[in-house]
Amino acid sequence: MAIVIFHNKIILFSLFSLLFFTFCSSHIIPKFPSSLIRPEQQLNSGSAKNGLYKTKYFTQILDHFNYNPQSYHKFQQRYLINDTYWGGAKKKAPIFVYTGNEGNIEWFTENTGFMFEKAPYFNALLVFIEHRFYGKSLPFGGNKKVAYANSSTLGYLSSTQALADYATLIIDLKKNLSATESPVVVFGGSYGGMLAAWFRIKYPHVAIGALASSAPILHFMDLVSPYVFSNTVTQDFRSESENCYKVIKGSWKLIEETAKKHGGLELLRKSFRICNNYMDANALEGWLQTAWIYTAMTDYPTPTNFLNPLPAYPVRKMCEAIDRSVTEKHSSSTFDKLYSAANIYYNYSGTSKCFDLNDNSDPHDLGGWQWQACTEMIMPLGSNKESIFPESKWSFNDRSASCKFFYNVLPRPNWITSEFGGHDIELVLKRSSGNIIFFNGLRDPWSGGGVLKNISKTIIAIVAKEGAHHVDLRYSTKEDPKWLKDIRKQELRPMESPHYRYREKETNQPSQVFFSLCVDGSYYRHDIYINNVHFVFSIVHYIHYLFMSCNNQTIITHPIMLPVPLISQCLYL
Ligand SMILES: *[C@@H]1O[C@H](CO)[C@@H](O)[C@H](O)[C@H]1NC(C)=O
Ligand SMILES: *[C@@H]1O[C@H](CO)[C@@H](O)[C@H](O)[C@H]1NC(C)=O
Ligand SMILES: *[C@@H]1O[C@H](CO)[C@@H](O)[C@H](O)[C@H]1NC(C)=O
Ligand SMILES: *[C@@H]1O[C@H](CO)[C@@H](O)[C@H](O)[C@H]1NC(C)=O
Ligand SMILES: *[C@@H]1O[C@H](CO)[C@@H](O)[C@H](O)[C@H]1NC(C)=O
Ligand SMILES: *[C@@H]1O[C@H](CO)[C@@H](O)[C@H](O)[C@H]1NC(C)=O
Numbered sequence: 001m002a003i004v005i006f007h008n009k010i011i012l013f014s015l016f017s018l019l020f021f022t023f024c025s026s027h028i029i030p031k032f033p034s035s036l037i038r039p040e041q042q043l044n045s046g047s048a049k050n051g052l053y054k055t056k057y058f059t060q061i062l063d064h065f066n067y068n069p070q071s072y073h074k075f076q077q078r079y080l081i082n083d084t085y086w087g088g089a090k091k092k093a094p095i096f097v098y099t100g101n102e103g104n105i106e107w108f109t110e111n112t113g114f115m116f117e118k119a120p121y122f123n124a125l126l127v128f129i130e131h132r133f134y135g136k137s138l139p140f141g142g143n144k145k146v147a148y149a150n151s152s153t154l155g156y157l158s159s160t161q162a163l164a165d166y167a168t169l170i171i172d173l174k175k176n177l178s179a180t181e182s183p184v185v186v187f188g189g190s191y192g193g194m195l196a197a198w199f200r201i202k203y204p205h206v207a208i209g210a211l212a213s214s215a216p217i218l219h220f221m222d223l224v225s226p227y228v229f230s231n232t233v234t235q236d237f238r239s240e241s242e243n244c245y246k247v248i249k250g251s252w253k254l255i256e257e258t259a260k261k262h263g264g265l266e267l268l269r270k271s272f273r274i275c276n277n278y279m280d281a282n283a284l285e286g287w288l289q290t291a292w293i294y295t296a297m298t299d300y301p302t303p304t305n306f307l308n309p310l311p312a313y314p315v316r317k318m319c320e321a322i323d324r325s326v327t328e329k330h331s332s333s334t335f336d337k338l339y340s341a342a343n344i345y346y347n348y349s350g351t352s353k354c355f356d357l358n359d360n361s362d363p364h365d366l367g368g369w370q371w372q373a374c375t376e377m378i379m380p381l382g383s384n385k386e387s388i389f390p391e392s393k394w395s396f397n398d399r400s401a402s403c404k405f406f407y408n409v410l411p412r413p414n415w416i417t418s419e420f421g422g423h424d425i426e427l428v429l430k431r432s433s434g435n436i437i438f439f440n441g442l443r444d445p446w447s448g449g450g451v452l453k454n455i456s457k458t459i460i461a462i463v464a465k466e467g468a469h470h471v472d473l474r475y476s477t478k479e480d481p482k483w484l485k486d487i488r489k490q491e492l493r494p495m496e497s498p499h500y501r502y503r504e505k506e507t508n509q510p511s512q513v514f515f516s517l518c519v520d521g522s523y524y525r526h527d528i529y530i531n532n533v534h535f536v537f538s539i540v541h542y543i544h545y546l547f548m549s550c551n552n553q554t555i556i557t558h559p560i561m562l563p564v565p566l567i568s569q570c571l572y573l
Contacts, residue, residue, distance in 0.1 A: 052116065053080035053109065053128065058172065060132070062139055062156055064164035075139040077165060079173075080109055080128040082116070087123030089179035092502060096185050097207070098128040099166055099199055101192035102369040105130035105137075108192060111306055113475025115187055118492065125182070127173065129166055131195075133157040133368045151409045154371045160419060163195060167203045183208040183502040185495060189470030190214050190446070191369075191377075193439075197451075198420045201432050209435030209458075209500045211491060212451075213470035219379040219449025221413045223422050226380035226394035227387070228448025233296040234388040236315050236443050244319035245388055248292065251338055252390045256281050271335035272342065275354035283357040288338065289389060291345035292318075297469040299443050302479045309348045312479070315443075318344050374403035378413040379449070426455050434458035435499055437491055441467020458499055462490050 056079050063071035087093025096115050101108060109128045119126050130137040133147060133154070140146040140153055147153050166186075174180050186207045188196035193215030200210035218224055238245040258264040259281035268274070268284055294307050299315045311317050318341035346355055373379070382394035396413060403409055421428045429436070429451075435458045440450040442465045454461050464471075464487050472487055494500070 050110075053082045053126070055080055058169050060137075060165050060169070064161060064168070073139070075132070075137070076142060077132065077137045077169060078105060078130040078135060079169060080105060082119070082126040085119040085123055086125035089177055089182060091123070092179075092181045092183070093123040093125065094183045094185060094500070095170075095174070095179065096122070096124045096126050096187060097166070097170060098126075099163075099186050099188045099192050099195040100129050100131040100134070101188065101190055101195065102131060102134055102372065103364040103366045104135035106135070107364045108189070112187070112189065112473045114473045114488065117476060121492075122495070124185075125177075125179075127170075129169055131162050131192075132165055133371075134365050148368070148371075151407050154368075154407070157368055157371055158376060159195060159198070159372070159416070163199050163202055166195075166199060167206050170206055181502050183500060185500060186210045187473070188212060188215065189473045190216075193470065197436050197438070200436050201420060201429075204433035208502060209437070209495065211437045211439070211495075213439040213473050214441065214444055214446055214450065215438060216379065216446040216449030217420065217451065218422055218425060219446065220416050220422055221378055221380055221396065223417070224380070224449050226382040227384045229381050229445045230383035230387045230389050232443070232445040232448055233293055234386060236296045236299060236445075237292070237319060237388055240316050240319035241323050244322045247322050247334060247337055248341075249388050251288070251334060252285060254334055255285060259284075268335070271333070272339050273352075273354050275356045275358075277356065277358055279357050285390075287355065287357055288342055291342045292388065293445065295345050296443065296445055299468040300471055300474070301466070301481050301484065302477045304474070306474075308345055310345065311348060314344060371407060371409075374399075374407050374409055374411055376412055376415045378411050378416075425451065426453070429459050430456045432459075435494070436460070437462060437494055439467075439470065439472045439487065439491065440464075441469065441471050443467060444469040458494065460494055462487050 057076040058079060059074050060077040061071065062073040062075060065071075086095075096119065098105075098108065098112055098115060105128050112128075115124075115126055118124070132139060133156075136142070138144055138147045139156055170184055174182065174184070184207045186196040186199050187210070188194070190213075193212040194217050196210040197212035197215050197217055200207050219229075234245065237248060255268065258268055261267075265279060265281075268281070269276075269279060272284065272287075274284070295310065295314045295318060298304060298306050298310060299313065300306075300310070302312050304310055321340040321344060322337045324340075346352060369377075378396070378399065380394040380396070382392050383389040385391055396411075400411055403411055417423060434456060438451040438459075438461045440447040440452055440461070440463050442463065444467065446469060451459075451461050452463055462472075464483055466481070466483050467487070471484065472491060476485070476488065
């Protein structure tokens with residue numbers, strides 16, 4: 001998330017929410033892009049009724065890090081729980097926790113089908129925890145007006161507080177369930193993925209491992225070029241068609257020139273079907289940029305409805321719309337082409353009457369990110385000459401100035417890397433507690449700030465060149481391409497290893513036993529020779545059917561005994 005200055009306009013990119021507001025010397029108009037999230041989607045989020053989980057609240061402390069009287073204030077933190085598949089405390093069955101991001105937790109839960117689909121396989125308990133200050137987890141009596149009033153209340157919104165919330169909630173929940181020996185694996189996508197990775201690093205005694213999907217933990221100052229984000233968007237469109245790239249790239253100047261002409265704004269309004277209220281060239285450009293950026297982020301191989309309803313491969317569809325109008329008989333104007341492409345993002349369901357550039361709605365409660373982007377989440381963004389967007393330099397000073405203006409707060413650009421690391425990440429992670437799986441799709445603009453290389457035996461990077469923003473966490477569908485099925489399988493493999501289990505008899509497990517070859521999750525075997533002793537390590541079917549044998553003598557079996565036919569099958573395999 002970051003602010004980009006395009007001409008005189010500042011754009012705040014959230015990982016999910018793209019907020020933009022016009023920054024003039026005299027006033028700031030906070031604004032959400034028109035129809036970013038449309039009313040029909042709000043209907044979809046009546047989720048509690050869809051039977052995916054039960055909603056619970058936990059009394060959370062306002063400030064974990066000091067002992068001032070105000071720190072002891074309490075608030076209700078929401079979490080969602082599904083115990084349908086849980087094997088129970090006695091069996092030490094695992095607990096999968098989603099570390100909530102910058103929005104309503106129900107929305108993320110519904111878009112994280114991966115956890116629901118894998119829970120039966122691991123007999124896992126599912127828990128989704130809402131991030132403080134988002135959704136219903138509002139400090140200060142649950143009153144959003146007060147919680148968001150100014151920096152003295154928003155000051156309690158930070159990633160470190162959120163991680164501490166997760167730790168205290170998980171520890172308390174495990175105590176309540178008498179499940180202290182159940183291993184906890186944390187999951188998250190985007191900012192939630194950053195939190196999952198950081199949680200594993202900071203709280204290794206609470207979580208045994210993490211799956212951090214599309215988590216740009218390196219997208220901070222001095223770690224990454226500010227241009228990787230917009231270069232990836234550019235590449236996404238350019239890879240579909242050079243003409244498509246050129247039309248979009250050339251559009252900004254055209255829009256600005258048209259807007260200056262007499263009657264120009266009305267022409268733009270008509271061309272783009274903008275509603276009859278305030279508009280200017282900046283607002284229109286922001287609205288288009290929103291469409292291109294979010295479509296690039298959610299360029300999924302199947303039809304989805306995450307930010308907006310979209311067809312499969314939406315970037316391709318947009319470029320087809322732009323290229324098609326070149327070839328059709330009545331040669332349409334650039335604005336018509338752009339309109340038909342933008343229409344895919346904003347009006348795929350075909351229900352929009354007109355597009356409202358002044359739409360301030362925020363149904364997923366993403367607004368708090370603006371504060372986070374003004375304090376610790378200084379994720380530099382800009383665009384260079386080649387970019388599909390207007391050229392604009394990243395400027396920390398501009399960010400600082402707008403944050404001072406907006407919240408009277410100054411960003412701390414080095415805090416995240418001081419707190420969690422970032423420099424020499426390979427070395428640092430290698431020496432950390434391990435067991436982190438990073439996923440990145442290279443079509444995702446945020447992938448430039450992700451961990452893209454394997455770092456150690458247990459810090460694994462899974463990279464899909466065709467993938468977009470945490471596509472791996474979505475529900476599987478019949479139309480999923482092979483690469484997507486493959487990466488989901490790859491992600492499970494490390495989790496099936498003994499490293500993801502709590503209190504194993506470590507001494508009996510040769511450290512070489514880590515990756516087993518997975519044959520569709522049904523059976524693995526690993527043969528290891530140590531001092532001429534033959535170890536066989538097998539997992540049959542489910543993780544809790546685990547046993548080891550040595551010279552054909554079973555030396556470890558998991559507390560859950562294997563059904564006899566399976567044992568004999570394994571021993572002689
Ligand atoms: C848990 O999720 C499954 C769907 O994956 C659903 O069928 C079940 O009812 C849910 N259980 C609870 C307790 O909400
Ligand atoms: C911040 O907001 C709170 C709650 O509305 C209010 O009590 C307090 O006076 C405000 N502080 C400042 C510095 O404006
Ligand atoms: C654990 O149980 C106590 C007592 O019932 C309750 O107040 C608390 O909220 C529970 N913890 C969680 C995480 O639900
Ligand atoms: C949205 O799509 C429908 C169906 O294609 C169309 O009739 C309508 O004009 C579109 N709305 C806008 C604002 O373009
Ligand atoms: C990292 O290692 C895993 C397991 O060995 C492998 O599947 C994956 O492709 C590797 N990732 C990269 C980026 O090389
Ligand atoms: C273990 O069992 C296999 C299969 O029955 C046999 O071939 C092998 O020799 C046995 N190994 C030892 C050390 O007894």
